Amino acid sequence: MYDFxxxxxxxxxxxxxxxxxxxxxxxxxxxxxxxxxxxxxxxAEDICQEVFIRVYNNLDKFRxxxxxxxxxxxxxxxxxxxxLKSASFRKxxxxxxxxxxxxxxxxxNKMFEEVEGGEVFSKIMELPTKYRIPLSLHYFDGFxxxxxxxxxxxxxxxxxxxxxxxxxxxxxxxxxxx
Amino acid sequence: MNNDNVExxxxxxxxxxxxxFSSFDYNKLNNTVLLKLKHENNKENRIKMLGGFTVxxxxxxxxxxxxxxxxxxxxxxKTIQNNNDFALLGKPVSQQMIDFGNTKLNQWLNYFKIDxxxxxxxxxLLAVVWESGTKGDYxxxxxxxxxxxxxxxxxxNLDFPGNYPSMVLISSQNDRSQYMHYxxxxxxxxxxxxxxxxxxxxxxxxxxxxxxxxxxxxxxxSYSEEIKDTDQMNNVVTYYIPYQHSESGxxxxxxxxxxIFKGDKIALFGDYDVPIDIAGxxxxxxxxxxxxxxxxxxxxxxxxYQNIYIKSxxxxxxxxxxxxxxxxxxxxxx
Numbered sequence: 232m233y234d235f236x237x238x239x240x241x242x243x244x245x246x247x248x249x250x251x252x253x254x255x256x257x258x259x260x261x262x263x264x265x266x267x268x269x270x271x272x273x274x275a276e277d278i279c280q281e282v283f284i285r286v287y288n289n290l291d292k293f294r295x296x297x298x299x300x301x302x303x304x305x306x307x308x309x310x311x312x313x314x315l316k317s318a319s320f321r322k323x324x325x326x327x328x329x330x331x332x333x334x335x336x337x338x339x340n341k342m343f344e345e346v347e348g349g350e351v352f353s354k355i356m357e358l359p360t361k362y363r364i365p366l367s368l369h370y371f372d373g374f375x376x377x378x379x380x381x382x383x384x385x386x387x388x389x390x391x392x393x394x395x396x397x398x399x400x401x402x403x404x405x406x407x408x409x
Numbered sequence: 410m411n412n413d414n415v416e417x418x419x420x421x422x423x424x425x426x427x428x429x430f431s432s433f434d435y436n437k438l439n440n441t442v443l444l445k446l447k448h449e450n451n452k453e454n455r456i457k458m459l460g461g462f463t464v465x466x467x468x469x470x471x472x473x474x475x476x477x478x479x480x481x482x483x484x485x486x487k488t489i490q491n492n493n494d495f496a497l498l499g500k501p502v503s504q505q506m507i508d509f510g511n512t513k514l515n516q517w518l519n520y521f522k523i524d525x526x527x528x529x530x531x532x533x534l535l536a537v538v539w540e541s542g543t544k545g546d547y548x549x550x551x552x553x554x555x556x557x558x559x560x561x562x563x564x565x566n567l568d569f570p571g572n573y574p575s576m577v578l579i580s581s582q583n584d585r586s587q588y589m590h591y592x593x594x595x596x597x598x599x600x601x602x603x604x605x606x607x608x609x610x611x612x613x614x615x616x617x618x619x620x621x622x623x624x625x626x627x628x629x630x631s632y633s634e635e636i637k638d639t640d641q642m643n644n645v646v647t648y649y650i651p652y653q654h655s656e657s658g659x660x661x662x663x664x665x666x667x668x669i670f671k672g673d674k675i676a677l678f679g680d681y682d683v684p685i686d687i688a689g690x691x692x693x694x695x696x697x698x699x700x701x702x703x704x705x706x707x708x709x710x711x712x713x714y715q716n717i718y719i720k721s722x723x724x725x726x727x728x729x730x731x732x733x734x735x736x737x738x739x740x741x742x743x
Contacts, residue, residue, distance in 0.1 A: 247443075254439040262438065263430055276438060283442045284449075316563055349425035351418045359508045361566065370419045371426045386619055392568060396510060399572075402415050 250287045257300060258283070260372065261307050267367040268311035270356050278314060282307050304382045354404045362397030365390055503561040507538065509596060510568070510575040515541040516550075518579055520561040523554070532559035534581050538594065538601060550601045555581040555590040556608070565617040567593065567651050569663050576604065576651050578622060580615060589613035593622065593649065597680050604678050605649060605704065612642065620663025622649040645674065647706075652679035652719055652728060660719050660728035668733045675707040675732065677719065692734050693717065712736035 261282050265275035285306055293302060355366055364383065368374045376394070380387040501519035509516065521535040538551040558581040567576040580591035591613075593605040612627030627642040648669060652662040660679075669675065675693065692715045696706040707717070712734045719728040 247446075250442075250446075251439070254442060258435045258438055259430065259433075262433060262435070263426075266430070272433070276433075279438055280442050280445065283439075284445060287442075287446055349422070349429055351422035352425035352429060355419075355422055359506055361508065366419075367426070371423050388570070389568065389619065392570065396572070398412075398415050398419075401418070402410050405415075405418060406410050 246287060246290050249290055250283065253286060253299060253303065254283055257303050260300070261303060263372065264304060264307050264368075265311055267356075267364055268308075268360065269314065274314070278307065278310050281310055285310075301378075301381060308382060351405070355401060357404065358397060358400055362393055362400055365393045366397040366401070369394060502534070505561075505564050507564050507577050507579075508566065508575070509577060510566075510573070517547070518564060520581065522559070532557060532583070534558050534561065536561075536579055536581070536592070538579075540601070551594060551603070553592055553603065553606070558583050558590055560584060562589075565615070565622075567617060567622060567663055568620045569651075569653065569661050571661070573653060573655065573661050578615070578617065587611065589615070591615060593651070593678070595651070595653070595680070604651065604680075605676075612644075620651070621667060622651075623647075624649065646670070646672075647674040647676055649676045649678065650730065652677065654680055654721075658721070658726055660721060660726055662719065662728055662730055664730065666731045666733070668735065669709055670735050671709050671712050671737060673709050673734075675709070675717075676704050677707070677717070678704040679719075681722070693732060709734040 258279060262275055262279045265278040265282075266272070269275050269278065282303065286303060293299075355363060358366065365379050368379050368382070369376070374382075376387050376390040380390045383390070499521070502522050503520040505518045507516045507518050517539045519537045519539065521537065523533050523535045525533065534555040536551075536553050536555060537549055539547040540550045541547055560582040562580040562582060565578040567578060569575065574596055576593050576595035578591060578593050580589055582589050588609045588611050590608045591605075591610070592603045592607075594601055595604055596602070607624075610624070610626050612625075614625045616623050624647045626645055626647075628645050629642055646669070648667060650662055650664060650667065652660055655661055667675070674696075692709060692711045692713045693707040694710050696708050709732075714731070714733050717730045717732060719730065720726070
């Protein structure tokens with residue numbers, strides 16, 4: 232189960248105070264989720280800022296029907312998906328060829344290994360989005376399959392299938408590295 | 410590497426992730442958000458202070474200038490566009506990674522802008538699927554042209570339970586989204602093929618729900634030589650249910666149960682043409698198949714509950730898919 236149980240009875244009167252409270256509590260989680268999607272520190276930071284601006288602008292509309300973190304996570308996922316679909320991302324992506332992309336991936340991995348010493352982490356970040364996100368949410372952030380299903384709007388069995396396939400793909404990637 | 414080792418590696422990755430994310434300055438991020446909000450508030454206040462009249466005058470002036478600029482540059486833009494169309498050839502306008510659930514291969518989907526030989530300035534897209542070869546090079550394994558279409562759409566996966574390979578939906582729209590083209594791709598043996606190919610689907614919306622493609626399209630309520638009123642178009646919903654044969658000969662479908670509404674259609678398609686039986690009380694009526702006989706269409710005539718049986722050619726292997734057909738009165742409940 233996830234390590235923070237949301238206390239919905241906590242009442243914060245002023246929106247700015249409420250935003251401060253939410254940012255202190257969730258900014259790390261939101262940043263991590265955005266990073267899992269985008270794999271870029273700067274883009275993840277931009278998305279994170281946009282998420283909390285949207286949270287602030289929509290605090291009055293938040294009806295407490297779901298937990299804060301479910302609401303904020305869904306905003307984050309939507310923004311990341313919009314960004315990946317956006318013209319600016321495609322333009323960035325289409326600017327290079329496949330070989331350029333492979334070179335770029337290799338360079339990123341090299342950077343990871345040298346700076347962060349995160350070989351396995353970088354291998355997980357190499358996986359396709361549909362496996363990368365469930366694996367990261369489950370193993371790095373401790374979410375249950377039911378919670379991941381709710382964020383990603385897919386069935387719980389589908390989450391389990393993706394976790395299984397993701398582990399298999401990771402196994403193949405790590406074996407190749409050996 | 411066994412499963413225990415993978416779990417150990419994942420635990421190791423979790424520690425690496427913690428270390429990686431701990432370096433980020435979250436306080437700075439929070440302060441930036443607050444600064445942005447303050448800036449936005451100041452901007453709003455300034456606009457209010459300007460007063461309605463000033464704003465209106467400014468808006469009218471800007472619109473007027475924009476109209477002048479756009480109308481004068483239209484001719485220039487057209488010429489530039491014509492020249493650039495040929496320059497764009499060879500470079501993909503979009504590139505997406507695709508995944509058929511095969512752990513050994515990497516696949517990419519590229520869309521290229523192409524013109525027809527008569528050089529008529531239409532927006533056509535050529536979709537190409539590349540697959541990684543044994544030496545790390547890429548081979549083209551599938552291609553298809555999407556005519557009069559310039560907007561590639563995101564790829565969707567139609568997943569099967571267990572470890573069976575997925576199918577992939579690729580699609581594109583035209584600029585004003587009047588229609589859509591799409592293909593459902595999957596492996597037949599070692600060959601990547603299109604199971605479903607649809608072109609110029611009017612008013613099309615597609616979504617994938619638990620491995621089933623839900624296609625909503627507009628069709629005229631009555632066919633005549635001339636469509637006089639676009640309001641006389643009806644929504645038709647079709648659920649595309651994929652199936653495939655496992656190595657052991659079993660038939661696997663992406664769903665065991667599907668809930669639809671009266672009037673909706675079901676289309677069954679898979680890696681082999683197989684007979685289909687419908688048992689029960691005739692809620693579902695089998696319609697014509699497509700030309701290649703690879704897609705079987707059913708139409709929900711009445712509400713109720715019914716099973717569809719997908720059979721192997723020899724009739725020995727049977728896959729059951731249960732269908733619940735809701736009446737229009739049930740719509741509000743769902």
